[in-house]
Amino acid sequence: MTIGKLRVLMIAPQVSREATGEAFVAFKWAQALSSRVELTVACLDSPGHTPLNEQLPQARVISWPAPRLFDRAPRLRAMLKPEWPFFSAKLRRWLRDHSSEFDIAHQIMPQAMRYATPLRGQTLPYVIGPLGGALSTPPGFKAEMGKAKWYTRLRALDHLRLRLDPALRASYSEAALVLGVAPYIHDHLSPIHLRDYENVLELGIEEAAAPSAPSADGKIRLLHVGRGVRTKGLRDVIRALGILKERTNLYFESAGDGEEIAICRAEADRLGVGDRCTFHGLIPREQVETLYARADIFVFPSWREPAGNVLYEAMRWGLPVIAAARGGPDGIVEEGVTGLKCAVSTPEALARDVADAIERLVDDPALRMRLGAGGKEKVLREGLWTVKAEGLVRLYERALGR
CATH class of the missing domain: 3.40.50.2000 (Glycogen Phosphorylase B;)
Structure with a gap:
């Protein structure tokens, strides 16, 4: 172990620079953190992608084969994440023998607040987030929304689950730190007593864009x-x-x-x-x-x-x-x-x-x-990834009370 570096376990169902959405964002966080902490990433394999240990040469990668049952329903898969119970079970079993190897764990994804974490009930301190979602449609716009698919309508249960689901409530009440993408997340989590909370936007940038010349055509x-x-x-x-x-x-x-x-x-x-x-x-x-x-x-x-x-x-x-x-x-x-x-x-x-x-x-x-x-x-x-990674390490230290 490198002296002075935190030993961090980062978990997410998918992590890949060759993906889009949450898997890509999780990769960018892992890439930015890998030079600042002793990082282990636990995830499911991304079929057809470059192996994650090659994408993240500075990190240790623990992965399991991903269930393929919902490959032909990508929108449903993105919404419900049916692989989450499988991933959670694999991770919990693995942590029985390996939790002592880490100072702190971080569930970086999923972003939605509807997934109970496999990190709850462990002795390992953990961080969740940045969380997002759970916004409702303003009443004045409902007439123009059309009919949502059945699995999209399940989002209406999220607020009820935050009040009644013991596993979900424990996921956030036991967390050393909860991160949200914006202040409204803290409002949504108000039914639960949180130990600590901070706003962190989940996306970053590599560098500023080059200046562009103003248009000369008057448009x-x-x-x-x-x-x-x-x-x-x-x-x-x-x-x-x-x-x-x-x-x-x-x-x-x-x-x-x-x-x-x-x-x-x-x-x-x-x-x-x-x-x-x-x-x-x-x-x-x-x-x-x-x-x-x-x-x-x-x-x-x-x-x-x-x-x-x-x-x-x-x-x-x-x-x-x-x-x-x-x-x-x-x-x-x-x-x-x-x-x-x-x-x-x-x-x-x-x-x-x-x-x-x-x-x-x-x-x-x-x-x-x-x-x-x-x-x-x-x-x-x-917003620079280097700045965001340094800030996240400081938040880990805060969560550990250092």
Whole structure:
């Protein structure tokens, strides 16, 4: 053992740099931590990916074959994580013989609060998080949501389980430290007495983006990046553009795929702004980066957003952001410092507020520059992976009472 380094066990169902979503974020945390602590990662294998011990050469990897039963239902698998009981059982058995090898354990994923941890009931101190999710649909938007799949509707039970499920309650009450992506997580966990809590956004950045030259054609380019689902606020942006259709220098681009894209394309045509809206669909990461580089304003009024990682991406590029004053974005965006926030009540009101925010930024180039610079300064101050890893080590020390 290296003298002075904490012995940390990090657990997550999947960890891989070749994945997306939670598995990729878990990998980035592990990669950033592996040079600062004596790290062991326990997870399930990711079939078809480079072995994790090759991806994380500075860490020790313990893994088990992943159940393949739900491979053909990726959305259900992402929502329910049916492999979690299997992984938990494997880990608990393994910890019987190995828990003394660690100073502290950290369940980095899943992000949702509905999964009882296999670390509970152990003598090993542990951290959980950053947790996210559990946001409900605002009443004014329910009529436009459509019918959710049965496994998505199960999310309605999350609040009840936090009050009644003994395994879930013990998972958080026994934790030395609980991390949440934004302050609203602490509110959701209020039925449980926590030993300690801290807000930590789960995503980071490698470095600031290169400065991009302002457009010389007089156009103001707006950008939205996210899945094509109603909650991401894309339809609200299109309606805001309809309100501003007399401003013919506004051009809008969207990156993301889903059932909402066709609805928004039709809405743009109906409102008379279809010729100034481009829906790129699902595109490679390098093309998304190109969109960030040429954009002037990032518009992302997602109103059921657990964290808001794309806001970090936009601020990395020095873009002023327009976001909803709800969930993760409400904690990320500093009003008048990194962006503008819009209240969430009804679709009509949100569209008007987004339109007002766009107009304000379009009419005030100095404000655009100031907010963009504030956002970039924020992510460099708190979002670099090196900074986040150092902060997490300090939180481990805090959890251990050192």
